Amino acid sequence: MPSMMGGLPEPMTYGATHDLIVVVPGIMGSALKDRDSGRLVWGFAEAKWWVDAWNPMGQGLTPLALTDAELEALHGGGYEPSTARIKPAGLLHGPIPAFAPILGGIEPYTRLVKELKKAVIHEAAALEFAYDWRLPTAFNSQLLDVAIRCRLKEWRKHEKHAEGRRLHPEQRDAQVVIVAHSMGGLVAQGLGTITGALDNVRQVITLGTPFYGAVAALSMLETGEAPPVSTILPRTRLRDVARTMPGVYDLLPRLRCLLVPSDEVGEDVIAVTPGHVAAIGASRDLAQAAADRFQARKDVRLPQLQAHVGTHQPTAQSARIEHGHVIGQPHYYKFGADGVIRDDRIGQPVRFTDGEGDGTVPWRSARPLEHDRISYRPQQHGALASSGESIKAIVSHVKDEPVGDRLGRGDIGIEVPDVVLAGQPVEIRVTGEADPARVTCQITDLGDPTGRAGRQPKASRRGEDLVAEAFLGPGLYRVAAKLKAGGRDAVSQVVLVMESE
Template sequence: MREAVGSIWQPGAPRSRDVTQDAVVVVPGIMGSELVDGESGRLLWGLKPAMLRRAFSRTDGLEALQVTEAEREGKGTRVRPSALLRLPAWVPLLNGIEPYHELLTMVRDTVAWPEAVLPFPYDWRLSVEHNGRLLADAARRHLEAWTATVGATPDLRALCEDRMPQLVFVAHSMGGLVTRAALGRHGDLRADTRTVITLGTPFLGSANAALMLNGGRRSGGLSGRVLDRLQALAVTLPGVHDLLPDYRCVDEGLEVSRLTPEAVAGIGGDPDLARAAMAFQLTMRSDGSAALPGHRAVVGVAQPTVQSIRVENGLVYPQHWAFKAGEHGDLKRTVHGIPQRLDRWGDGTVYRDAASGGADRPVYLPLQHGALGKGDVALRYVHGVLTEDDGYAGPPMGPGELGLDLPDECVIAGRPWRLRITGRDSPVTVTCEIVNTETEARVAGPRLSAGENDLFATVTLLQPGLYRVQAQAAETPAVTQLLLVFEREP
């Protein structure tokens, strides 16, 4: 039998690892689960960089991921989630999706036995409500199995002499919405949950979802074709419609309105999926039981983030500002009656106010959305919450957070593109490097130049591939973002 916590004798005073007795469930974000064909086992998502480029380059490259009418009607699914994402991925408008190896490793090192951890891959194509039901059942079984293991193991029973195990959810991005759906509809599960840690969860949605549904209408060339292929997939996915903004985000000049199912149809989405998603969002918003127990929200800041949109003739234009509202939801206006605009920044995908989720004390970290489940400072915070006895306020933000801004358009091998770092106006103490994610080789160290209020560099990557761009100043945590580089067009 394996040795439990504290069972190995060592000279000197007895000492145990700092662990939690709780049962931990790790819930990834959208596109953060590998998906396979249910019959053949063929990998559909979780692709190596070369396969990922081909998927976005071919007209039918993403067709296997589209949700069918039978799947929409709940008549089974031909796709099966197999694992949490193990390779970095890139999707237009999502700024890269990091794998969950570091998060899982840290959590497994923080529990009494590895069996206390449940990774929960799910079919992110389907609705949050559907996946919430599956998560509720899986979490209940996990807690019961772990409690039985504790009861049958003397050393583990000793660890739990103050209290029995409870559930802890560690949820990245959409995973926080799935967790809220699971707990909002299952009161008995809420009572058995100690805390929920969300990492960049878009509780109020993300304006990038509207851009995904608009496709490449505003773009030409390869970028437009790639965005059109993403749109052809996204319009079939209930999961993407669940991410549409649940706040007034449509700038109409003197007014700011919410998206409606008809407006979603006008920009390229599915009105029926939008209507179902909005009805579920309303339920979550109005139901008091939807508040997450012991909620700790990690919110990305200091990254340039789309916060609102403007729609003209079916084209969606991104805007990097939000609108100020008063206590009763009325818009604050200038002396000329124009709605006040304010750049609230965010994590590059979810703007900061959309990620708080009603948490009393959000923790603000200057990280990109994908890196919130990978960055060292975020992992240290999660470890602190898992092992806490008293309240933990979170790591300090430090002075002058860095932000990273990469091109929205497709990057082509051999062609120059512009990199921007915000939060500094001098390159002194600021470093930047670009690493190939497949070989981990450093391929470039861009020379930074000072702009008016930021830093910039012109970069040319000669080979196609998936790259990780990292910027860091001496006194701040590193900021990273993934970038997929395509082959030159013939």
């Protein structure tokens, strides 16, 4: 029974928003299903499936490859999502991340969605927008526009919407807040190319969105160079199917990041062109179409954009191409009026190493120009939307009660190989901390139905970094590192251990 104040009931407590919250996942973040058979072809809830899919006898991503007929329909405007062979089947949920070589693990959106549903006055004000991430981002932007218009119209008729509007200081109709991870931010940005699509959008929140692409996408389109051959097999399978996916080409790097020979100045730094993409064996036409889409959306200013940028994780920020191989480099380059900034002594481009990124997307790429509402998160790309610190900040933005970034030292990074053969050590490299006594590492077998954390290998100094090693059997594992003091989230990455040949 409510307490009384001077004979009157306590006033109601209101801590939710009546705006429509739309969650847009990233690449690999929506489950996909074969329309005819009803079978999932992406987004499985068992770790064993991911292990089997990438082993020599597995089929990997083969069912997801776009056919020539499907690509032709997309190009000609005749691709019909309501009858397409592959259809979205919801956001990734459950305890098991999706996994692909190079991109690593994409953690499920379960925790993010759960907390956002608590932040709205009624669950009808939360929309999970699953989409076919293989397709062009501009195509999915059109579907997102339709989904938002339909749900917003329905929500504004809901009885709970009327209550929320009455309690809002401006007593306005619901607006839209978009929370987008990775590629989802590009889909949201594409709304700006559609007349009226941003009219009702109050704010866009992005997490690790590659506004200017990522070297990792270029690496996906070729086999890679890391020995032994067995560990390249999953990457080769990824390459073969990725080359058919227009959505992957939308993630290609757009900043000047490619180091090339130059007769005049020794080496120069230029932007990746469709010709470079063709030189590594991928499609020039799909690369050109993606470049055109980038030009169409690059100047879109998203309403009240709040960009969450992953930092302190070893990340390829530039690249060289040698004999068809993409060789990622951890540094980037800066430019002045006369081109790339050069070392006065030898005339070569100066390498800058600050910032790094989230392990996949460089920090400069996730920070759109002319936007200054930036939050930096020391976290891996696939875990940005599931970390407690990110979710707390997102909920605050959604409720229009923004909190400041935490300050202070103590941000660490983690680097783990994406694929390892059983019998070889999994090397966990921790950056940003020199004292092994301050760091704890933890390995969780994602195939363990109990979900219990497993071993905790000890880290020791190796050069400037801390390194821990563990021998693991075939399976899918989450590897995490955390400072023992400070209360920060653990930084985590997913690794696949394959059977030895």
